Amino acid sequence: MVTLNDYLLVSGLLFALGFTGxxxxxxxxxxxxxxxMMLNAANLSLVAFSRFNGTEGLPNYNGQMLVFFIIxxxxxxxxxxxxxxxxxxxxxxxxxxxxxxxxxx
Amino acid sequence: xxxxLFWIFAALMLGFGLSVILQRNPVASALSLVVSFLGLxxxxxxxxxxxxxxxxxxxYAGAVMVLFLFIIMLLDLKAEKRRKLNWPGVIGxxxxxxxFVVQLLTVLNRFPAGQRTLEPLAAxxxxxxxxxxMLFSNYNFPFQxxxxxxxxxxxxxxxxxxxxxx
Numbered sequence: 001m002v003t004l005n006d007y008l009l010v011s012g013l014l015f016a017l018g019f020t021g022x023x024x025x026x027x028x029x030x031x032x033x034x035x036x037m038m039l040n041a042a043n044l045s046l047v048a049f050s051r052f053n054g055t056e057g058l059p060n061y062n063g064q065m066l067v068f069f070i071i072x073x074x075x076x077x078x079x080x081x082x083x084x085x086x087x088x089x090x091x092x093x094x095x096x097x098x099x100x101x102x103x104x105x
Numbered sequence: 106x107x108x109x110l111f112w113i114f115a116a117l118m119l120g121f122g123l124s125v126i127l128q129r130n131p132v133a134s135a136l137s138l139v140v141s142f143l144g145l146x147x148x149x150x151x152x153x154x155x156x157x158x159x160x161x162x163x164x165y166a167g168a169v170m171v172l173f174l175f176i177i178m179l180l181d182l183k184a185e186k187r188r189k190l191n192w193p194g195v196i197g198x199x200x201x202x203x204x205f206v207v208q209l210l211t212v213l214n215r216f217p218a219g220q221r222t223l224e225p226l227a228a229x230x231x232x233x234x235x236x237x238x239m240l241f242s243n244y245n246f247p248f249q250x251x252x253x254x255x256x257x258x259x260x261x262x263x264x265x266x267x268x269x270x271x
Contacts, residue, residue, distance in 0.1 A: 002111045002151075005219035010115045010148070012209040014122055016202045021126035023198030027185060029131050029177060033138050036169070037122055040145055043157075051152040057227020059153060061239045067157050068240070071164055072251050076258035078169050082176045083265040089180050090268075098188075 007048035015041035028085055028095040032078075039074050043067045111151055118144030130184040135173045142166040152223075155232040 014037060021034025050063025089095055121141040128134040142165045149158035213219055240248055 001222040002108050003219060004221050005213045005216065006111065006115075007148070007152070008213060008216075008219060009209070010119065012213075013119055013206065014145075016206050016209075017119065017122045017126060019205065020198060020202040023201065024195060025126060026188075027131060027182075029173065029180075029182065030126070030134050033125055033134060033173065036138070036165070037125065037141070040142065040161075040165070044145060044148060047149055047152050047154045047157055051154065051223065052221055054224065054226075057224070058230070058235070061235055064154055064157055064236060065239055065244050067154075068160065068236070069244075069247060069251055071157075071160055072255065075164055075169060076255050078172060079262045080258050080265070082172060083262040086176060086179065087265050095180060095182065 004048060004052045007052075008045055011041045011044040011048065014038075014044065026097045028088075028097060031097070032081055032085070036074065036078070039070060043070055046070075111148070114144045114147035114151065116144075117141070118148065131177045131182045132174065135170055135177060138173075139166050139170045142170070153226065153230050153232065155230075156236045 018034040018037030018041060021037065022031050025031055025034065046063045046067050050061065050067075051059045053060045053063075085095060088100070092100060094100065118141050121137040121144065124137040125134045125141065128137060142161060146158045146161040146166070149155075149161055
């Protein structure tokens with residue numbers, strides 16, 4: 001049978017993948033996608049806890065509410081983030097983080 | 106849900122998640138992320154979170170990823186050229202990720218509450234009704250606040266996308 005630990009492990013591995021992507025990739029769009037993966041990994045563990053900590057045969061819906069709000073905020077975040085990337089591309093003609101180094105020490 | 110289906114969806118999610126960070130072409134990355142999110146939606150359904158699963162497909166695999174593809178098309182991004190790898194960065198980043206996974210395994214091994222399996226539900230679950238009841242009673246105020254947030258975000262995007270600010 002599938003245990004809570006299995007879900008937490010899978011969610012942690014997805015988080016680690018997103019984390020690696022943020023650290024290793026240098027294309028802003030792909031960094032942004034990895035960020036989304038990390039958000040979704042957190043969502044998966046929230047839903048898993050919500051289901052496994054249910055009472056009276058019902059899942060605990062407070063966790064799923066948090067996931068609902070995270071998804072909404074993430075959708076808004078993607079819109080704003082991509083608008084910023086487009087504005088950046090207009091002024092610099094690049095989405096490579098290594099070419100954007102005016103603040104580099 | 107049978108363990109086989111769980112591991113199939115998990116493998117789908119993790120495999121295509123890996124493909125997101127390995128692909129050189131941003132379009133291939135975005136499409137891999139769509140499949141990864143579909144696998145995740147399968148896991149949500151396996152946890153009886155039907156509403157969240159559908160929202161995941163509609164909002165993430167649908168709207169958000171189309172937005173990503175749209176921006177990739179707009180910026181006309183080509184496959185990245187091979188650049189010299191920054192080895193300290195690669196080793197540091199990979200090392201932190203490996204450290205995180207080892208830490209996670211240690212914690213999970215000492216987490217007896219995590220050995221529970223799924224308890225069967227009392228009755229066929231009326232998931233959307235439960236979510237709606239919760240959303241419009243206990244979480245009514247946050248729900249309205251999030252509406253304002255989405256409005257602010259859409260106005261902000263329009264202003265950011267203007268060519269020059271007055």
